[in-house]
Amino acid sequence: MRSGEELPLTILRDVLRGRIEGDLDTLEVAQFPGGFSNLTYLLRMGGREYVLRRAPLGPVARGAHDMAREYHLLEKIHPVLPVAPEPLLLVEDPGLLGSPFYLMERRRGVVVRTTIPPEYRDLPDAPRQMSEAVADTLAALHAVDIDAAGLRAIGKPEGFNARQVGGWAGRWRRARELLKDSGDLPPPAELRDELVIAWLEEQTPPESAHTLVHNDLKLDNLMLDPTDPAHVVALLDWEMTTVGDPLVDLGLTLTYWTMPEQPGRGVNEVGASFPGFLNREQFIARYASQSGRHVTGDSVRWYEVLGHFKLAVIVIQIFARYRAGQTSDPRFAPLAGQAEWLIREAWRRISAEATGDAGEVRPADE
Numbered sequence: 354m355r356s357g358e359e360l361p362l363t364i365l366r367d368v369l370r371g372r373i374e375g376d377l378d379t380l381e382v383a384q385f386p387g388g389f390s391n392l393t394y395l396l397r398m399g400g401r402e403y404v405l406r407r408a409p410l411g412p413v414a415r416g417a418h419d420m421a422r423e424y425h426l427l428e429k430i431h432p433v434l435p436v437a438p439e440p441l442l443l444v445e446d447p448g449l450l451g452s453p454f455y456l457m458e459r460r461r462g463v464v465v466r467t468t469i470p471p472e473y474r475d476l477p478d479a480p481r482q483m484s485e486a487v488a489d490t491l492a493a494l495h496a497v498d499i500d501a502a503g504l505r506a507i508g509k510p511e512g513f514n515a516r517q518v519g520g521w522a523g524r525w526r527r528a529r530e531l532l533k534d535s536g537d538l539p540p541p542a543e544l545r546d547e548l549v550i551a552w553l554e555e556q557t558p559p560e561s562a563h564t565l566v567h568n569d570l571k572l573d574n575l576m577l578d579p580t581d582p583a584h585v586v587a588l589l590d591w592e593m594t595t596v597g598d599p600l601v602d603l604g605l606t607l608t609y610w611t612m613p614e615q616p617g618r619g620v621n622e623v624g625a626s627f628p629g630f631l632n633r634e635q636f637i638a639r640y641a642s643q644s645g646r647h648v649t650g651d652s653v654r655w656y657e658v659l660g661h662f663k664l665a666v667i668v669i670q671i672f673a674r675y676r677a678g679q680t681s682d683p684r685f686a687p688l689a690g691q692a693e694w695l696i697r698e699a700w701r702r703i704s705a706e707a708t709g710d711a712g713e714v715r716p717a718d719e
Contacts, residue, residue, distance in 0.1 A: 354384045375401035407454035420453040423592050433502045436588040462576035462586035468622045472579045480629030482583040492643035495564040495599040510563035513597035518553045521666045528669045537689040545700045560598040568593035571609040604656025658699045665695035
């Protein structure tokens with residue numbers, strides 16, 4: 354359990370008593386170590402297990418980390434996309450644990466972060482199977498009938514791409530303003546972040562389609578069967594899900610897939626640059642095949658630049674909270690450098706567009 358992120362067990366027992374099954378007198382709580390945003394805990398009681406999610410500590414952006422929205426989303430998504438866990442209980446009173454929270458079913462599996470886990474090291478085809486699991490899950494998500502599932506109303510799909518650029522640009526500028534005297538980011542003229550924003554604005558395409566958009570679909574948000582890396586047990590972290598252009602999802606997934614490092618972690622040994630995994634072009638081809646969409650490396654360039662920019666915004670917002678002392682999690686200390694790398698990589702892809710080599714991955718220190 355990270356310091357300062359403990360749950361008040363007496364209050365939690367009182368809140369849950371009579372509302373869920375299990376012996377609350379035996380309640381034990383452990384914190385899941387991954388994730389930089391919402392806090393996630395495992396609750397054990399009398400042979401039963403649940404997962405609890407709540408917002409991070411400290412001030413949060415308006416409309417962000419909305420536990421009630423995430424809970425009600427899963428109520429609609431779980432029946433039509435079984436990899437989405439089933440939500441079980443929503444508690445909206447923020448005075449109990451410091452924010453609203455919800456419980457969902459606990460699923461068991463392997464979460465692959467930056468290395469191939471021991472369960473798969475003797476399976477020579479595991480890298481390809483994991484690669485295809487990511488691409489296939491993305492395609493399955495985008496195949497959900499948003500009208501039949503009652504999901505269209507969760508977002509405003511018309512004009513989605515333009516609002517993405519405007520919204521993320523505003524968040525970037527606000528975070529930069531908070532850090533303006535810290536020296537953690539180079540000036541805009543050097544970093545070229547405003548040039549990235551201007552390019553995204555000028556090149557914004559119309560939506561390719563309107564589908565469910567997870568907005569953070571990556572390998573370590575999948576839970577895989579310990580004996581079969583091709584079988585997805587769960588898709589996690591639904592907090593940013595909306596309805597919009599499916600290629601926005603693909604662009605962010607490719608951003609993660611081609612990164613030499615994962616935010617807040619060390620060298621990444623899974624993904625496009627490593628033996629056995631699908632490379633960028635193969636990943637795009639697999640998604641195109643499974644989704645039935647006409648997608649090429651050139652047609653997703655804008656979406657990849659947006660993906661790099663969005664991830665830069667996410668990590669710099671987290672770093673700003675760390676710099677302000679709202680969290681002491683040491684994993685957040687290097688995030689300013691990673692946000693800078695992401696912006697530079699976005700600009701490199703823009704600059705390399707005419708040469709056709711923008712899919713190349715460069716080390717984070719170049």
